[in-house]
Amino acid sequence: MNTQFKRGIVELCVLSVLVEEDLYGYAIIQRLAAHIDVSDNTIYPILRRLTKDGYFETRIQESNEGAARKYYCMTQQGFEYYVSLRDTWDAFIGGVYAIITQKGEKDGELFERLARRFTQAKDTDA
Amino acid sequence: MMPKLLFLKNLEDALKDCDIPRAERTEILEDYAQMIEEATVHGDVEAFIERLGSPKSMARTFAKDMPRKKQRSEKWVAVSPFIALIIFFYAGFAHDAWHPAWLAFLLIPVIAILSERNALLETLTALSVFVVLSVFMIVGTYWGLWHPFWALFLLIAGIAFLQGRHWLHKLFGLYTFAVVVGFILYVLLIEPMHDFVLLVFLPIPIMGLLSSELDGLFRQKSRQALRRFLGFALFAIGLLVIYLYLGINAGLWHPGWLLFMLIPIAGLLHTQWVEKVSVEPVAYTPFIAVILFFLWGEYGNAYAYSWLVFLMIPITAILFSKD
Numbered sequence: 001m002n003t004q005f006k007r008g009i010v011e012l013c014v015l016s017v018l019v020e021e022d023l024y025g026y027a028i029i030q031r032l033a034a035h036i037d038v039s040d041n042t043i044y045p046i047l048r049r050l051t052k053d054g055y056f057e058t059r060i061q062e063s064n065e066g067a068a069r070k071y072y073c074m075t076q077q078g079f080e081y082y083v084s085l086r087d088t089w090d091a092f093i094g095g096v097y098a099i100i101t102q103k104g105e106k107d108g109e110l111f112e113r114l115a116r117r118f119t120q121a122k123d124t125d126a
Numbered sequence: 127m128m129p130k131l132l133f134l135k136n137l138e139d140a141l142k143d144c145d146i147p148r149a150e151r152t153e154i155l156e157d158y159a160q161m162i163e164e165a166t167v168h169g170d171v172e173a174f175i176e177r178l179g180s181p182k183s184m185a186r187t188f189a190k191d192m193p194r195k196k197q198r199s200e201k202w203v204a205v206s207p208f209i210a211l212i213i214f215f216y217a218g219f220a221h222d223a224w225h226p227a228w229l230a231f232l233l234i235p236v237i238a239i240l241s242e243r244n245a246l247l248e249t250l251t252a253l254s255v256f257v258v259l260s261v262f263m264i265v266g267t268y269w270g271l272w273h274p275f276w277a278l279f280l281l282i283a284g285i286a287f288l289q290g291r292h293w294l295h296k297l298f299g300l301y302t303f304a305v306v307v308g309f310i311l312y313v314l315l316i317e318p319m320h321d322f323v324l325l326v327f328l329p330i331p332i333m334g335l336l337s338s339e340l341d342g343l344f345r346q347k348s349r350q351a352l353r354r355f356l357g358f359a360l361f362a363i364g365l366l367v368i369y370l371y372l373g374i375n376a377g378l379w380h381p382g383w384l385l386f387m388l389i390p391i392a393g394l395l396h397t398q399w400v401e402k403v404s405v406e407p408v409a410y411t412p413f414i415a416v417i418l419f420f421l422w423g424e425y426g427n428a429y430a431y432s433w434l435v436f437l438m439i440p441i442t443a444i445l446f447s448k449d
Contacts, residue, residue, distance in 0.1 A: 025157060026164035026174070033177060044157065044178075045187040066167040067160055 010042045011050070012089055015074070015082040018056065024069035047072060055081050130162045133175050139291070140185035143248070146192065154188065206237040207440035214433065224433060226263045228419060231436035232256045234443075235412050247289045254282045255390060259416065262383070272380035273373060274313035277306045279386045280330060283362075287333065298333040305330070324370060357396075362389060381420045387413045408443040415439060 010032070017023060017031050029043050050056055055078030063069045074082070134155055141151045158178075165174035178184070210230040217227030239252045258278045266272040284302030287295050305326045312323060365385045372378040391413050398405040415435045423432035 024160075024164070026161040026168075029161070029174075029177070038177060042187070044161070045184070045191060048154070048157075048188075049191045065164075067163045069164070070157060070160060 007042055007046065010036070010038070011046050012082075012085050014043060014046055014050065015055070015078065015085065018072055018074045019079065019082050022059075022071045022073040024061075024071050026069075028072065050078065054078070129172055129175055130159070130166070133162065133178070133181065134159060137181040137184060140181040141188065143182075144185040144189040145248075146185065146188055150188070150192075200241065203238050203241050206234045207443075210234055210436075225423070226260075226267045228433045228436055229260050229263055231415070231433075231439060232260060232412060234439050235408075247285070251282070251285050251289060254285045256412070258282060266380055271314075272383065274310045276369070276373075276379060276383050276386075277309050277327075279383070280306050280327065283330060301333070302330055327366070358389070358393070361392060365389065381424050384417050384420055387417050406443075407446045408439065411439045411442045 013032050017028055032038050056072045057075055059071050060068050061071055165171045210233045213230035214227050218224040236256050258281055262275050262278050265275045284299050288299035369382050369385050372382040394405050394409055397403050415438055418435040419432045422428055
């Protein structure tokens with residue numbers, strides 16, 4: 001998948017996770033890794049950039065399980081950004097789905113027709 | 127070394143290489159240390175570190191996100207072909223100095239490198255090829271001192287040594303500088319030159335090999351780095367031997383030195399095809415242009431036209447621009 005495209009999606013995912021609750025870095029990465037492939041190291045740099053842009057604030061909180069944790073909390077600016085990004089995404093993905101599913105039940109018939117065409121083309125070539 | 131410490135050490139090195147400011151580095155390393163600590167508590171440390179990806183790619187991502195004042199320098203990059211052309215035509219028409227005025231075309235990659243605003247040593251390394259070539263051409267053209275000034279090309283390796291972190295890297299760099307300066311002075315001041323003096327250059331490729339092993343102590347991919355350095359060292363030794371043979375036996379100090387242009391070309395090909403890191407086609411053009419310029423100019427007796435090959439630099443830049 002295109003890196004920039006993926007970064008944009010991961011950005012929305014990070015915002016979506018933190019709109020629900022304040023979380024620390026490790027938990028955010030784990031939460032996202034449960035659903036999408038994050039092996040190319042995109043989450044923390046995005047988290048850091050969004051924090052610098054004022055979309056998150058951080059606070060340090062002691063933990064019973066080990067070292068103190070840095071929690072990321074969404075700001076109002078971050079929430080507004082999330083809403084605008086989400087609107088854009090919904091409109092875009094809605095459009096994409098409309099295009100690829102508009103054939104609806106005709107899909108089967110279409111696939112069969114194309115398969116026939118490719119078979120005929122192969123036979124002609126041979 | 128523990129996976130956590132090794133990862134943080136590699137990340138710190140990679141961040142330094144990408145010129146991330148110290149305050150940023152400290153904060154990034156603290157955050158990663160904390161996340162890895164958390165992963166350790168959950169018994170997930172190795173999988174987590176693997177999930178984080180390579181420190182190099184991480185550092186590059188941070189570098190991309192760093193605010194840069196690029197607009198102005200990008201304008202200079204865009205205008206550099208015209209500046210080069212003006213200098214070239216002025217020197218050519220007004221002073222009949224088409225050669226070495228063609229060196230003005232090297233301003234194009236030089237300005238592009240300066241505009242990248244990388245770390246100082248990284249910039250110096252990238253610039254060294256062009257600075258050395260320019261000095262070599264001027265000294266060779268006006269004073270006929272192709273030999274011993276060909277030794278300047280070894281300074282490129284010397285600067286690369288200085289980029290290493292181990293104190294031995296610095297020592298290798300200083301040795302290379304001392305040998306190059308000493309050799310040039312020796313040949314200029316003491317006649318005739320004894321061929322055995324050339325032995326002082328022998329440790330340089332050996333240091334190249336050792337240098338990769340020192341790197342291996344700091345980085346994980348020591349075997350890969352060793353193979354790369356071994357390949358390049360053998361390649362460089364081979365070229366040096368051929369060059370010395372051509373110089374001593376056939377007096378081809380010039381244009382035999384063009385052989386050394388194959389080293390950066392091989393480096394770029396290796397980066398592109400073996401390391402699978404994309405290289406802009408324009409990166410090849412200064413070296414190819416220099417080779418074609420001299421071969422066409424020298425053997426076709428056409429220096430009046432051969433400068434045209436330098437136009438391949440801006441043309442390639444425009445044709446393959448991603449913007």
